[in-house]
Amino acid sequence: MKRIIRNIAAILVGMTFVLGYSSCDVDLLDTTPSSSISSANVWESPILARAAVMGVYNELYEKFSKNCTGQTLGIPYDAFSSVMDIDMNWKNSCFVISGSCTPSTSAVSTHYKFYYTIIYRANDVINNIDNVPEMDDEEKAKLKAECKFLRAWAYFYLNVLWKGVPIYTENVPNSEATKARSSESEVWNLIISDLTDCINEVNLPNKYAKGNSDYGRITKGAAYALRGQVYQFLEDYTKALADFEAIEPMGYSLYSPSDGEKGNDDFFQLFKPANEQCDEMIFSIQCVETTDMGNPRGINYGNRCTGGSAWNNYLPNPAFVEMFECADGSDFNWEKYCQGWDSMNPTERVVFFLRDGLESGNGHWGTTDATSDYKSLYDNMVAYGADMTKYLDQGNEERIRKAYEDRDPRLMQSIITPYSTYEGNQSGIGNHTWTLRWPYILDAGEPYDIRTDTNSKFYYLWRKYVTENDECTTRWVYSEDIILCRYAEILLRRAECLNELGRTDEAIIYVNMIRKRAGHVLLNDPTYPATSVKGQEDMRQRIRKEFYVELGGEDSMFFNELRWGTWYDRKFKDNSSNQVGALNSNGLMQIWGETTYKHLSVGEHIKVWPIPAKEREMNPNLTQNAGWQD
Numbered sequence: 001m002k003r004i005i006r007n008i009a010a011i012l013v014g015m016t017f018v019l020g021y022s023s024c025d026v027d028l029l030d031t032t033p034s035s036s037i038s039s040a041n042v043w044e045s046p047i048l049a050r051a052a053v054m055g056v057y058n059e060l061y062e063k064f065s066k067n068c069t070g071q072t073l074g075i076p077y078d079a080f081s082s083v084m085d086i087d088m089n090w091k092n093s094c095f096v097i098s099g100s101c102t103p104s105t106s107a108v109s110t111h112y113k114f115y116y117t118i119i120y121r122a123n124d125v126i127n128n129i130d131n132v133p134e135m136d137d138e139e140k141a142k143l144k145a146e147c148k149f150l151r152a153w154a155y156f157y158l159n160v161l162w163k164g165v166p167i168y169t170e171n172v173p174n175s176e177a178t179k180a181r182s183s184e185s186e187v188w189n190l191i192i193s194d195l196t197d198c199i200n201e202v203n204l205p206n207k208y209a210k211g212n213s214d215y216g217r218i219t220k221g222a223a224y225a226l227r228g229q230v231y232q233f234l235e236d237y238t239k240a241l242a243d244f245e246a247i248e249p250m251g252y253s254l255y256s257p258s259d260g261e262k263g264n265d266d267f268f269q270l271f272k273p274a275n276e277q278c279d280e281m282i283f284s285i286q287c288v289e290t291t292d293m294g295n296p297r298g299i300n301y302g303n304r305c306t307g308g309s310a311w312n313n314y315l316p317n318p319a320f321v322e323m324f325e326c327a328d329g330s331d332f333n334w335e336k337y338c339q340g341w342d343s344m345n346p347t348e349r350v351v352f353f354l355r356d357g358l359e360s361g362n363g364h365w366g367t368t369d370a371t372s373d374y375k376s377l378y379d380n381m382v383a384y385g386a387d388m389t390k391y392l393d394q395g396n397e398e399r400i401r402k403a404y405e406d407r408d409p410r411l412m413q414s415i416i417t418p419y420s421t422y423e424g425n426q427s428g429i430g431n432h433t434w435t436l437r438w439p440y441i442l443d444a445g446e447p448y449d450i451r452t453d454t455n456s457k458f459y460y461l462w463r464k465y466v467t468e469n470d471e472c473t474t475r476w477v478y479s480e481d482i483i484l485c486r487y488a489e490i491l492l493r494r495a496e497c498l499n500e501l502g503r504t505d506e507a508i509i510y511v512n513m514i515r516k517r518a519g520h521v522l523l524n525d526p527t528y529p530a531t532s533v534k535g536q537e538d539m540r541q542r543i544r545k546e547f548y549v550e551l552g553g554e555d556s557m558f559f560n561e562l563r564w565g566t567w568y569d570r571k572f573k574d575n576s577s578n579q580v581g582a583l584n585s586n587g588l589m590q591i592w593g594e595t596t597y598k599h600l601s602v603g604e605h606i607k608v609w610p611i612p613a614k615e616r617e618m619n620p621n622l623t624q625n626a627g628w629q630d
Contacts, residue, residue: 001363034259043128046135052130053143056121064285064482065116066292066314070362072107073114076314081558081568083320083548083627084462085588087313087454088596097571097572099600103628111161113614115154116168122151123171146218152194153226159187160233160559161609163625180621190559191230192612198223206250210277216286216481221250225282225485228493230580233563241497244490252487255280260516267518268413271464273471276481282490283484289463289474298471300554301417301462303450305424305434305443307472314454316415316460316552318589319570320472323548324524326389329521330530337403340390344485346594347385350399353458353591354381355437359393377439408520410549416461422450423468431469436461443572455500464553488514488550496543504539518550555629604625 013242043049063073070245072093074570079086080096092098095107125147129140153171158165166179167190184189198204199220208215228243255278258264269275276284282297287295302310310319338352358378382388392399406416416422421435426443434443434450438458443451452461465480472478491510512522523542525531533539547560561567587598605627616622 005025039367043131044133046132049125049129049135050143052121053125053147054119056125056147059114059118059121060285061293062117064484065294065296066451067288071170073110075302076297076553077555077558079314079374080554080571081490081561081567082317083552083557084316086313087311087315087597088588089453090313091588093598097599097601099602101602101606101610103609103613103616103624108609109612109614111609115158118154119151119168120171122147122154123169126151127170139349141201143563144204145198145204148194148216148589149198149223150190151224152191152198154192155187155191156226158228159184159191160562162611163608166619166622171439174618178619178621181623188230188234192227193401194598195223195230199227205281207252207282209406210279215277216284219282221247222485223251225490228490232493232497235500237500238335238499241494241501244497247487247490251279252282253279253491254487254491254513254517256517260519262519264410264519265409265413267410268463271480271483273480276479281481281483282487283483283485285484287479287481289472289479291477293466293482294472294477295482296342296478297465298480299303299537300468301464302466303422303424303461304420305426306452306475307425307467308427310466310470312454312459312461314462314553315454315588316462318460318591318593319550320552321411321415321417321460324408325469325520325545325547325549326522327406327408328530329525329528332407334403336392337399337406340348340387344387345385346590348387349592350384350438350594351388352379354386354391354396354440355439356392356397357393359388359391378432380483389448408518408549410464410518410520411520414462414464414549414552416450416463418458421462422463425467425470426451445490457596458592460591462553483554488517489547491546495546499536499539499543502536503538504533506517508533508541511543514546514550566603568607569606572599573581 006124019414024129032199042052042472049186057374066074072095075094076084078084085091085095086094093107095101095105101108112422122463126144128136129144129147142366142500155165155167164181164184164187166177167187168177168179198218199219204218204223205221206220208217208219224243224246231237231243240524254268254365255275256266260266270278270280287293296614300309300313303312304310322334326332326336326486338349341349341352358374358381361374361378376386401419404412404420409415412420416436418436418438421433423431424434425431426434429444432448434448435477436450437447439448440451440455441447443449450461452459467480469479491513496505498504498510508523517521521528521531523531523533533542544560544564544566548557561570586595588596592597605625608625608627610628611622611624616624
């Protein structure tokens with residue numbers, strides 16, 4: 001599939017016919033053929049018809065691979081969630097948190113256009129591929145099913161973000177694209193119908209095995225997974241559960257070669273190119289080492305010691321990091337590791353994160369005696385407001401490391417935490433081991449601190465999806481596939497449905513499967529009292545926390561927060577466990593809770609995005625969502 005996509009991309013350069021854009025925008029989405037190959041000609045050739053199908057898939061790269069930070073469509077959806085925040089240099093590229101979103105905001109139109117482009121391309125295939133000569137009926141049926149999935153996928157996101165949109169199942173001229181918005185329920189029904197057709201299509205396989213030339217194409221497993229999510233949004237947990245259960249016998253399973261042994265790194269290895277086609281993967285974007293077709297998260301999630309020199313555009317939020325349990329299954333509490341934390345303000349807490357040797361002046365970097373420099377750093381921290389009465393000159397680093405090492409193993413496999421190491425690659429140095437320390441001193445020689453785009457601040461950094469050593473040395477061409485759905489997520493959704501149906505004991509089984517893979521303590525382990533589940537509501541919160549620690553950074557949590565009705569409060573209100581001395585914990589925060597910038601909201605109506613003003617100008621039948629004024 002990767003090879004096919006790369007080759008088809010070259011073909012698509014000369015095929016601007018039906019692979020054009022949605023009929024909903026006259027200026028931006030002109031569907032008039034501009035090459036010698038007309039739409040009708042496409043369906044006279046099996047080769048061109050197959051390329052048209054690949055054109056639907058190819059559009060996914062516009063969102064997940066082609067764009068980087070600064071190009072709005074490429075912002076990971078989890079940057080909209082409470083999981084992570086955008087670096088100060090790029091925050092204005094995110095209209096959701098800028099406090100200035102209007103129906104005329106170009107980013108809103110960009111997202112709207114993206115999904116309708118997929119719909120337009122899929123419609124063309126669905127309505128025309130039966131006419132292709134010299135193509136087997138079985139292949140036609142399979143390709144049509146794939147495009148019905150992709151159309152359903154696009155309508156799914158439109159419906160979640162805009163709550164009811166115009167339904168087009170056949171492409172019409174721009175002048176006739178004047179349908180009113182269908183209701184949210186009507187859109188859900190179309191999505192369910194399309195996905196049901198996929199599931200019922202005998203020519204669509206349940207899954208593809210690793211190495212299959214069609215790996216990456218749509219499967220029944222993906223269709224069941226998406227339809228189950230629709231039923232979850234509808235709170236029809238019985239039907240959702242049935243769909244998630246149907247995936248089990250298809251051959252999907254958790255990647256777990258170590259079988260849950262304590263101290264294993266299976267979770268970390270899951271996100272490596274070597275395992276991108278393991279049986280856990282249900283739907284993923286096939287990335288290759290080619291410009292605009294690589295995985296940009298290795299760069300945007302990385303740091304200046306990544307892949308030659310990457311950017312830490314997206315930074316894990318401290319409140320998210322605090323959700324990872326202690327090793328005994330208890331909730332994390334800073335006071336357990338840093339006594340006095342609860343009564344201190346954030347700047348005073350800086351003391352707990354300082355490197356050793358500042359008070360005595362021990363240590364050096366480069367070839368010079370650094371005694372005066374270390375003392376200067378000490379004085380700077382005093383001036384900053386750190387409570388240096390709690391500083392341990394030769395034990396500060398060890399104390400703070402315990403706060404992270406004594407946790408759910410997925411924490412340090414997902415996040416580069418203070419005083420943990422990272423195997424990177426930096427121009428001029430090559431492969432090396434760097435350490436996240438504060439304050440930063442030097443990365444090009446001893447002590448080899450991790451350098452970032454934000455050296456004057458101290459943030460958590462991503463480890464998940466970030467390349468190591470020389471896995472990637474050319475920007476934007478990291479070959480690790482972008483995961484859109486994996487089996488662990490299905491197990492969590494299955495657990496959630498069971499719990500909502502009052503079958504809490506059964507739900508525990510599926511959560512424990514995931515915790516075991518990670519090497520974490522299991523729920524209801526009598527050795528660890530904190531793991532005892534105390535009824536349905538307690539389990540509901542445990543399942544939600546499990547979603548965060550398992551899937552954070554994978555573009556799932558924004559939509560889960562919307563579904564749970566928790567997104568607005570988690571994104572725009574104070575959520576960190578900074579206790580008494582907390583500053584505004586809404587926004588990008590340094591590790592100790594000091595706010596760099598706050599998220600700004602235009603109001604609670606941002607929960608549902610505005611219909612783009614330009615779309616309403618072209619189609620007067622489009623009504624606007626509540627709270628938005630054109």
